Amino acid sequence: MLVVSSNAHRQHNSLEIHNGVMALSSESPSRADAILEAVTAAGHGVLEPDPVDLELVGRVHTSEYVEFLSTAWTRWHERESGPAAMSFMWPARGFEPKRPSDLIGQLGYHSFAADTSIVPGTWQAITSSASIATTAADHMIDSGLTTYGLCRPPGHHASADQFGGYCYLNNAAIAAQRLLDRGAERVAILDVDYHHGNGTQSIFYERSDVFFVSIHADPLEEFPWFAGHADETGTAAGAGFNLNLPLPRGTDRASWFAALDAAADRIERADVDALVVSLGVDSYVDDPLGTFQLTTDDFGKAASRIAGLGLPTVVIQEGGYNGAALGANVGAFLGSL
Ligand code: Q9C
Ligand code: ZN
Numbered sequence: 351m352l353v354v355s356s357n358a359h360r361q362h363n364s365l366e367i368h369n370g371v372m373a374l375s376s377e378s379p380s381r382a383d384a385i386l387e388a389v390t391a392a393g394h395g396v397l398e399p400d401p402v403d404l405e406l407v408g409r410v411h412t413s414e415y416v417e418f419l420s421t422a423w424t425r426w427h428e429r430e431s432g433p434a435a436m437s438f439m440w441p442a443r444g445f446e447p448k449r450p451s452d453l454i455g456q457l458g459y460h461s462f463a464a465d466t467s468i469v470p471g472t473w474q475a476i477t478s479s480a481s482i483a484t485t486a487a488d489h490m491i492d493s494g495l496t497t498y499g500l501c502r503p504p505g506h507h508a509s510a511d512q513f514g515g516y517c518y519l520n521n522a523a524i525a526a527q528r529l530l531d532r533g534a535e536r537v538a539i540l541d542v543d544y545h546h547g548n549g550t551q552s553i554f555y556e557r558s559d560v561f562f563v564s565i566h567a568d569p570l571e572e573f574p575w576f577a578g579h580a581d582e583t584g585t586a587a588g589a590g591f592n593l594n595l596p597l598p599r600g601t602d603r604a605s606w607f608a609a610l611d612a613a614a615d616r617i618e619r620a621d622v623d624a625l626v627v628s629l630g631v632d633s634y635v636d637d638p639l640g641t642f643q644l645t646t647d648d649f650g651k652a653a654s655r656i657a658g659l660g661l662p663t664v665v666i667q668e669g670g671y672n673g674a675a676l677g678a679n680v681g682a683f684l685g686s687l
Contacts, residue, residue: 351394351395351495351496351497351498351687352394352395352396352397352489352493352495352497352498353386353390353394353396353397353497353498353500353684354396354397354398354399354482354486354489354497354498354500355382355386355396355397355398355399355482355500356398356399356478356481358474358475358478359379359475359478359479359502359503360379360471360475361470361471361472361474361475362379362469362471362472362474362475362476362502362503363375363378363379363469364377364434364466364467364468364469364472364516365433365436365467366464366465366466366467366516367436367464367465368465372434375465375466375467375516376516376638376639376671377502377503377504377516377669377671378673379502380673381502381670381671381673381676382500382502382667384673384676384677385500385667385676385677385680386500387677388676388677388678388680388681389498389500389677389680392681392684394498394684397485397489399478399481399482399484399486400481400484400485401481402477402478402480402481402484403484404416404477406484406524406527406528406531407477407480407519407524409527409531410519410520410523410524410527410553411508411510411511411519411520412510412511414449414511415460415510415511415512418456418460419460419468419472419473419476419513419518420473422435422453422456422468422472422473423435423468423469423470423472425453426453426468427470429453434467434468434469435453435467435468435469436457436461436464436466436467436468437454437458437461437464438458438464439454439455439458440458440461440462441458441459447459459511460511460512460513461512461513461514462512462513462514462574463507463514463515463573463574465514465515465516466513466515466516466517466518468513472518475502475503476503476518476519477519479501479502479503479504479505479519479521480501480505480519480521480524482499482500482501483499483501483505483521483522483524483525483528483664483666484524484525484528485499486498486499486525486664486665486666487499487525487526487528487529487532487626488528488532490529490624490662490663490664491529491532491533491662494662496657496663496664496665496687497663497664497665498664498665498667498684499521499525499665499666499667500667501521501666501667501668502667503516503517503518504516504517504521504543504667504669505517505518505519505520505521505522505523505524505549505550505666505668506520506521506522506541506543506545506548506549506550506630506668507545507547507548507549507574508520508549509548509549509552509553510553512549514549514574515545515548515549515574516669517549520549520550520553521666522539522541522547522550522626522628522666522668523539523549523550523553523560525626525664525666526539526554526560529623529624529626529664530559530560533623534622534623534624535559535623536558536559536560536561536620536621536622536623537559537560537561537622537623537624537625537626538560538561538562538563538617538620538624538625538626538661539554539560539561539562539563539625539626539627539628540563540564540613540617540625540626540627540628540656541562541563541564541565541566541627541628541630541668542564542565542610542628542629542630542633542652543564543566543628543629543630543632543669544567544572544630544632544633544637544639544640544641544642544669545567545572545573545574545630545632545639545669546564546566546567546569546574546577546578546594546596547562547564547566547628547668548574548576548577548578550562550564550628551564551577551578551582551592551594552577554588554591555582555584555585555588555592556584556585556586556587556588557587557588557591558588558590560591561591561592561593561616561617561620561622562591562592562593563595563613563616563617564578564593564594564595565595565597565606565609565610565613565633566578566594566595566596566597567596567597567598567599567601567640567641567642568596568597568598568599569596570596571598571599572599578596579594579596580594580595580596582594591620593613595609595613597609597642599641600642600643601641601642601643602643603643603644603645603648606633606642606643606644606648607648607651607652607655610652610655610656611655614655614656614658614659617661618659622661623661623662624661624662624664625656625659625661625662625663625664626663626664626665626666627656627663627664627665627666628666629665629666629667629668629680629683630668630669630670631649631669631670631675631676631679631680631683632669632670632671634646634649634670634672634675634679636675637670637671637672637675638671638672639669639671640671646675646678646679647682649679649680649682649683649686650682650683650685650686652683653682653683653684653685653686653687654686654687656687657686657687663687665683665684665687667680
């Protein structure tokens with residue numbers, strides 16, 4: 351299988367508030383290095399991405415958000431002294447927030463979590479990550495072959511105008527939009543990351559051309575806390591085109607695969623032309639951020655079930671934080687796809 355990958359991600363080495371103190375992010379450059387090493391050793395071909403098309407990015411994100419991301423580090427660095435631009439204030443319930451004019455207010459407006467900060471190379475890395483997603487979509491269309499985008503930073507928590515959960519640009523949404531722009535009438539996004547893909551859900555919530563399906567830890571018990579419930583099924587034209595399958599913390603393998611069967615069943619009946627998989631391997635039994643019990647072999651089993659759908663497929667990397675197992679887990683998935 352072809353792997354789209356770039357070294358540009360290394361410029362993004364961000365910080366997060368962890369246990370009340372600033373720390374290096376769990377979402378580290380070594381993650382992508384570990385995956386690349388494993389897929390190269392497995393004999394998969396590697397392709398560099400073409401530059402990102404910002405017009406395409408603008409079909410998924412607002413122009414003020416993209417402008418904000420492209421200038422935030424420079425604006426921060428000109429005036430502040432800290433090593434990372436991060437918000438410490440978000441809109442409270444009750445009022446529709448106006449977008450502030452000052453950088454500090456805009457950081458709060460355009461983000462939702464203190465696990466995600468902007469550092470000097472963030473813009474270069476996130477545009478590279480989005481370019482990997484679009485190049486993977488293009489390669490899949492042009493070759494007819496399943497293609498893997500080794501995206502870093504990940505994307506599925508990023509909405510049209512907010513970053514968080516280590517995500518800035520929504521790579522899976524951008525890939526899906528690319529497939530639609532190149533002729534697909536409807537695309538399914540299957541998100542198997544341990545965390546709910548709140549950003550992807552919100553981007554397509556009112557649309558019927560993208561069917562979003564997510565298997566994840568129940569947001570009553572887990573990040574991102576405020577989205578991912580089973581009763582979120584889409585609105586307006588998108589009614590019925592959003593399916594959440596929340597599972598309790600500690601979910602075992604049998605229950606997870608029952609959810610995957612339910613997801614696959616609904617995708618089979620949704621009349622889609624292509625599939626984007628948001629591949630988070632933080633559902634692994636020993637993931638430091640997850641509590642599910644999937645083994646390395648299970649990622650291969652999941653891939654076989656997904657391949658059984660027989661759909662043209664683009665796989666986009668999301669989370670997964672056990673550095674020692676990351677390569678094997680992604681490798682098991684790709685090897686069985
Ligand atoms: N210090 C993805 O898997 N932050 N994002 C947890 C722990 C939220 C995970 C804070 C985890 C977000 C793409
Ligand atoms: Zn995750």
